[in-house]
Amino acid sequence: MTIDLSVENATKTFGDFSAVKDVAFTVEQGRFFSILGPSGCGKTTLLRMIAGFIEPTKGRILIRGTDMAGRPPNRRPVNLIFQHLALFPMMTVAQNIAFGLQRRKEKKSAIRRKVADILERVGLPGFGRKTIDQLSGGQKQRVAIARCLVLDPAVLLLDEPLGALDLKLREQMKVELKKLQAEVGTTFVYITHDQSEALVMSDNVAVMNSGRFEQVDTPRNLYTHPQTPFVARFVGENNAWSGTVGELADGFYGIATASGRRFIAQSSEELRIGAAVSFFVRPEAIIIAPDNGDQPFNRLTVTIKSILFDGANSRLLATPVGGETELMIALPQNRQYDHLKIGDRVDVGWNARSAICFQG
Amino acid sequence: MQTDRTGKSLPFLMFVTPVLLWLFLLIVLPHIDLLLMSFRSEDDYGNMVWSLVNYINFFGEPIYWETFARTAIYAVLVTLITFAVSLPIAFYITKVASPRHSGFLSLLLLMPFWVSELVRVYGWMILLRESGVVNHFLVRFGLLQQPVEMLYNDITMVMGLVYTSMLFMVVPLISVLDSLDDSLIEAAYDLGGSIFSILPRIIIPHAMPGIVSGGIVVFMLTLGNYLTPNLIGGKNSLWFTEQIYNQFIASFNWNQGAAFGFLLLLLSSSIIWVGLKLTGQTLSRVAQ
Numbered sequence: 001m002t003i004d005l006s007v008e009n010a011t012k013t014f015g016d017f018s019a020v021k022d023v024a025f026t027v028e029q030g031r032f033f034s035i036l037g038p039s040g041c042g043k044t045t046l047l048r049m050i051a052g053f054i055e056p057t058k059g060r061i062l063i064r065g066t067d068m069a070g071r072p073p074n075r076r077p078v079n080l081i082f083q084h085l086a087l088f089p090m091m092t093v094a095q096n097i098a099f100g101l102q103r104r105k106e107k108k109s110a111i112r113r114k115v116a117d118i119l120e121r122v123g124l125p126g127f128g129r130k131t132i133d134q135l136s137g138g139q140k141q142r143v144a145i146a147r148c149l150v151l152d153p154a155v156l157l158l159d160e161p162l163g164a165l166d167l168k169l170r171e172q173m174k175v176e177l178k179k180l181q182a183e184v185g186t187t188f189v190y191i192t193h194d195q196s197e198a199l200v201m202s203d204n205v206a207v208m209n210s211g212r213f214e215q216v217d218t219p220r221n222l223y224t225h226p227q228t229p230f231v232a233r234f235v236g237e238n239n240a241w242s243g244t245v246g247e248l249a250d251g252f253y254g255i256a257t258a259s260g261r262r263f264i265a266q267s268s269e270e271l272r273i274g275a276a277v278s279f280f281v282r283p284e285a286i287i288i289a290p291d292n293g294d295q296p297f298n299r300l301t302v303t304i305k306s307i308l309f310d311g312a313n314s315r316l317l318a319t320p321v322g323g324e325t326e327l328m329i330a331l332p333q334n335r336q337y338d339h340l341k342i343g344d345r346v347d348v349g350w351n352a353r354s355a356i357c358f359q360g
Numbered sequence: 361m362q363t364d365r366t367g368k369s370l371p372f373l374m375f376v377t378p379v380l381l382w383l384f385l386l387i388v389l390p391h392i393d394l395l396l397m398s399f400r401s402e403d404d405y406g407n408m409v410w411s412l413v414n415y416i417n418f419f420g421e422p423i424y425w426e427t428f429a430r431t432a433i434y435a436v437l438v439t440l441i442t443f444a445v446s447l448p449i450a451f452y453i454t455k456v457a458s459p460r461h462s463g464f465l466s467l468l469l470l471m472p473f474w475v476s477e478l479v480r481v482y483g484w485m486i487l488l489r490e491s492g493v494v495n496h497f498l499v500r501f502g503l504l505q506q507p508v509e510m511l512y513n514d515i516t517m518v519m520g521l522v523y524t525s526m527l528f529m530v531v532p533l534i535s536v537l538d539s540l541d542d543s544l545i546e547a548a549y550d551l552g553g554s555i556f557s558i559l560p561r562i563i564i565p566h567a568m569p570g571i572v573s574g575g576i577v578v579f580m581l582t583l584g585n586y587l588t589p590n591l592i593g594g595k596n597s598l599w600f601t602e603q604i605y606n607q608f609i610a611s612f613n614w615n616q617g618a619a620f621g622f623l624l625l626l627l628s629s630s631i632i633w634v635g636l637k638l639t640g641q642t643l644s645r646v647a648q
Contacts, residue, residue: 051550052550053550073546073549074549074550074551074552075552080547080550084541084543086546087547088547090561090565100551100552103552103554
């Protein structure tokens with residue numbers, strides 16, 4: 001596999017503030033790579049460094065093996081899709097798409113053919129003569145993608161382009177974008193603060209926090225094996241506790257919480273006895289009214305505080321008897337739990353392998 | 361029903377009446393009077409009669425229509441130069457300077473206009489005349505053997521006119537460029553554009569309403585300017601307003617002056633009409 005983009009120890013400081021700290025990663029050809037992080041984590045700065053609008057303070061950016069240092073955006077083989085798309089309102093759809101080709105001084109007939117081809121490919125055949133304000137949100141999206149893809153860039157950079165769309169359209173565009181990327185085979189680097197966009201579309205996701213990459217992994221691994229507390233909190237929902245390590249038995253750590261409960265959990269780190277830890281359990285890992293198995297299992301009795309109905313994403317909010325942190329428990333909508341009411345006491349539990357703990 | 365209608369129209373009438381009165385009494389009436397005046401002249405016996413002689417004089421006398429054409433061409437030229445000078449300034453203030461400084465820079469542009477045009481033109485004269493500041497330093501540093509007269513020629517006059525009208529181009533340009541999304545410029549740059557393609561394809565089409573409205577104001581002000589061409593233009597730099605002035609004040613031939621005035625009005629209206637057609641703008645859109 002050839003490497004389309006490799007970022008080597010890129011750092012960007014603005015005065016005293018470091019926006020991007022020593023970030024390194026590579027993206028293979030044809031991959032969909034996402035950078036996921038909260039707003040202000042430096043992901044836009046990183047993307048603009050790759051596009052060439054900002055020069056890194058330290059480190060190198062290589063595109064298909066060529067160092068991009070000092071090369072302006074108009075001479076880099078990457079294209080950027082802006083957050084608000086930045087389609088040119090003074091031009092028609094066809095003129096928008098032809099803009100980059102004209103800059104390359106391509107022949108008029110070739111430009112016309114390429115514009116028609118790319119419009120066909122993004123599912124907008126015959127839209128060339130329309131003006132930008134005649135298009136719907138999803139159509140604008142596709143024109144913006146077509147305008148970049150027609151130039152056949154080595155890497156297509158996308159700066160949260162779905163952010164401005166409404167929920168239903170966003171869900172639809174997510175699937176479409178993924179399909180389109182698989183079809184054209186261009187390398188995509190996508191930045192977003194929406195974990196669902198990153199998880200659904202990407203081959204690999206980097207989770208970024210205050211200028212650093214916390215973890216680069218497949219979406220599934222990020223979800224099931226977070227490497228840092230930040231990733232555990234940020235990707236998907238999680239219930240968090242803190243406690244101290246009591247003992248180690250059969251590969252599981254026994255953890256005592258401040259209120260005197262004992263849980264067993266896994267860790268990818270080597271933990272000292274007596275170390276302070278935080279541990280995480282996903283809402284959907286918690287089983288309501290579990291049967292008595294002989295697997296390593298954590299059990300407790302909780303009081304239901306409220307029922308948050310949200311279709312397939314419904315939740316129970318419950319506190320363990322004896323009160324402490326609130327627990328979020330997934331509530332499957334299979335009619336089995338319809339009898340649950342606020343104030344009920346239920347037994348819940350989770351497999352010890354579903355609980356992950358980290359030092360600190 | 362009746363009360364409802366008057367209830368709505370009375371305040372409207374109250375606000376619109378002063379405007380209409382002002383327009384009618386101070387603009388429309390005097391113009392009608394001037395128009396009638398321009399079609400009258402004295403016959404051989406000294407009686408006022410209807411005639412076209414004032415207009416025939418204009419076309420018969422080369423000095424008149426040559427000044428007329430010169431004024432038109434120079435006014436267009438001044439408008440173009442003002443645009444060329446103002447666009448980079450407006451671009452710098454809106455897109456390059458930090459928002460903190462841009463207000464201050466606009467204020468710097470505005471400041472000279474707190475002083476009257478007359479004083480500013482005299483300021484230029486102090487700088488540029490033969491015994492002026494510029495000549496003094498050029499001779500002092502040995503760049504010139506002896507002082508030269510920099511006033512009273514067309515180049516200085518055009519410069520003075522550009523200086524006088526620049527603000528009226530910069531302000532509308534700042535407001536249109538302010539509304540241009542930076543990411544459009546960045547996107548064009550990212551797609552392979554350079555300043556030579558971004559300027560004509562993105563910036564100028566977006567700024568067109570501002571360019572045209574600024575252009576109209578600058579053109580009208582320049583065409584109707586009297587002070588600057590009179591004070592720093594030379595004897596060969598005759599401006600058409602000076603012809604009008606001469607007719608009214610020097611020759612006391614109000615009928616001829618009125619005819620010249622109407623020709624100037626016709627000229628400015630037709631050039632603006634051509635300008636609007638060429639740029640594909642409409643007056644109502646530009647006036648916004």
